[in-house]
Amino acid sequence: MNGALLLNSSKVYAHxxxxxxxxxxxxxxxxxxxxxxxxxxxxxxxxxxSCSCAASGDSVQARQMASDDAxxxxxxxxxxxxxxxxxxxKPGILFHDITTLLLDTKAFKDTIDLFVERYRxxxxxxxxxxxxxxxxxGPPIALAIGAKFVPMRKPKKLPGxxxxxxxxxxxxxxxxxxxxxxxEAGERALIVDDLIATGGTLxxxxxxxxxxxxxxxxxxxxxxxxxxxxxxDRLGDKPLFVLVN
Amino acid sequence: xxxxxxxxxxxxxxQTKIRVVPDFPKQGIMFQDITTLLLDPKAFKDTIDLFVERYKxxxxxxxxxxxxxxxxxGPPIALAIGAKFVPLRKPKKLPGxxxxxxxxxxxxxxxxxxxxxxxETGDHVLVVDDLIATGGTLxxxxxxxxxxxxxxxxxxxxxxxxxxxxxxxLNDKPLYVLVESH
Numbered sequence: 001m002n003g004a005l006l007l008n009s010s011k012v013y014a015h016x017x018x019x020x021x022x023x024x025x026x027x028x029x030x031x032x033x034x035x036x037x038x039x040x041x042x043x044x045x046x047x048x049x050s051c052s053c054a055a056s057g058d059s060v061q062a063r064q065m066a067s068d069d070a071x072x073x074x075x076x077x078x079x080x081x082x083x084x085x086x087x088x089x090k091p092g093i094l095f096h097d098i099t100t101l102l103l104d105t106k107a108f109k110d111t112i113d114l115f116v117e118r119y120r121x122x123x124x125x126x127x128x129x130x131x132x133x134x135x136x137x138g139p140p141i142a143l144a145i146g147a148k149f150v151p152m153r154k155p156k157k158l159p160g161x162x163x164x165x166x167x168x169x170x171x172x173x174x175x176x177x178x179x180x181x182x183x184e185a186g187e188r189a190l191i192v193d194d195l196i197a198t199g200g201t202l203x204x205x206x207x208x209x210x211x212x213x214x215x216x217x218x219x220x221x222x223x224x225x226x227x228x229x230x231x232x233d234r235l236g237d238k239p240l241f242v243l244v245n
Numbered sequence: 246x247x248x249x250x251x252x253x254x255x256x257x258x259x260q261t262k263i264r265v266v267p268d269f270p271k272q273g274i275m276f277q278d279i280t281t282l283l284l285d286p287k288a289f290k291d292t293i294d295l296f297v298e299r300y301k302x303x304x305x306x307x308x309x310x311x312x313x314x315x316x317x318x319g320p321p322i323a324l325a326i327g328a329k330f331v332p333l334r335k336p337k338k339l340p341g342x343x344x345x346x347x348x349x350x351x352x353x354x355x356x357x358x359x360x361x362x363x364x365e366t367g368d369h370v371l372v373v374d375d376l377i378a379t380g381g382t383l384x385x386x387x388x389x390x391x392x393x394x395x396x397x398x399x400x401x402x403x404x405x406x407x408x409x410x411x412x413x414x415l416n417d418k419p420l421y422v423l424v425e426s427h
Contacts, residue, residue, distance in 0.1 A: 103331070105328065109324055143293065149317070157313070158280065
């Protein structure tokens with residue numbers, strides 16, 4: 001336990017005063033194995049553990065601070081490892097490229113660990129990952145928490161019987177498919193994707209699992225959120241957990 | 246080399262979880278569906294463990310996974326052995342600078358892309374996909390990696406279709422699979 005944390009009372013106050021602290025990333029030394037040039041994305045520290053501090057003693061507060069500082073360090077490194085590419089796939093869009101995160105072995109492991117820490121005791125039986133980048137983050141989480149992994153795919157990729165859900169894009173529509181019988185009514189599900197923008201894709205997944213099959217969607221989890229696009233609101237009553245926004 | 250032949254007790258459980266769907270995506274093709282394997286947490290974990298046991302401590306710095314089902318098996322292996330994960334993707338999916346490798350399909354061509362700078366000269370690479378059929382996709386993957394000066398140590402797949410002779414197409418690159426389907 002770091003005694004110095006208790007002495008810095010202003011820091012403790014700031015932590016508990018705001019549940020969301022905007023924080024610009026320091027320039028974190030990137031591992032030499034990452035050759036690609038990185039630009040930083042802002043990171044929010046989302047209050048992962050809701051804290052009822054009134055009755056707890058200093059030591060509990062200190063543990064909360066220590067664990068949140070450790071989370072901050074991991075999240076800052078994760079955020080720094082994500083590359084932002086302007087004008088992809090078209091002008092005006094700032095694309096958040098997680099492939100550089102996958103080249104940083106510690107940051108990738110920390111990404112998975114942060115999700116696993118949150119979900120391991122939540123009795124989740126299904127992790128649904130959205131094609132294709134949800135296939136990168138979903139399975140490691142599923143394996144660690146002992147859940148099934150269910151891929152949510154573009155049309156005509158899944159063999160056998162499927163159910164489909166249409167959803168809107170900026171221009172036009174797309175379709176998401178899931179296998180019949182992969183999940184059962186009453187199961188508890190986590191939906192995973194690399195990023196939430198408008199929330200259209202996640203909504204389609206929620207409808208497939210929740211409305212069509214009767215699964216209880218516990219939460220949606222993404223590495224990155226683009227808050228200006230208000231995807232979080234679009235999810236309605238379904239909670240969203242992200243590491244970076 | 247295949248674990249099937251080695252008769253690891255976990256192999257049977259993995260094999261029985263793979264679903265064969267006839268006439269998909271077209272008549273005459275017996276599609277090997279690994280999604281049913283993913284619904285069995287123990288069998289899925291055993292699958293990953295078998296690969297990890299083989300590759301941990303073997304100095305592999307990169308696991309390259311082929312879109313899309315290679316994205317399901319590659320990252321858990323990469324995480325467990327401490328390697329980078331590099332996605333090899335269909336065209337126009339990767340932002341920024343890429344290198345491309347075209348390859349022949351039964352009818353027509355396709356193309357695989359990798360980010361410039363993701364893999365460096367001297368990297369030791371494991372290439373992962375769910376299945377090897379003719380070997381065309383794995384060949385394209387190996388070409389991409391060798392073009393940037395990396396060394397492909399081995400290709401690893403859950404399933405091999407030996408009748409399609411993909412193993413020969415890999416020239417003398419080693420191939421490791423867990424199950425064979427005739």
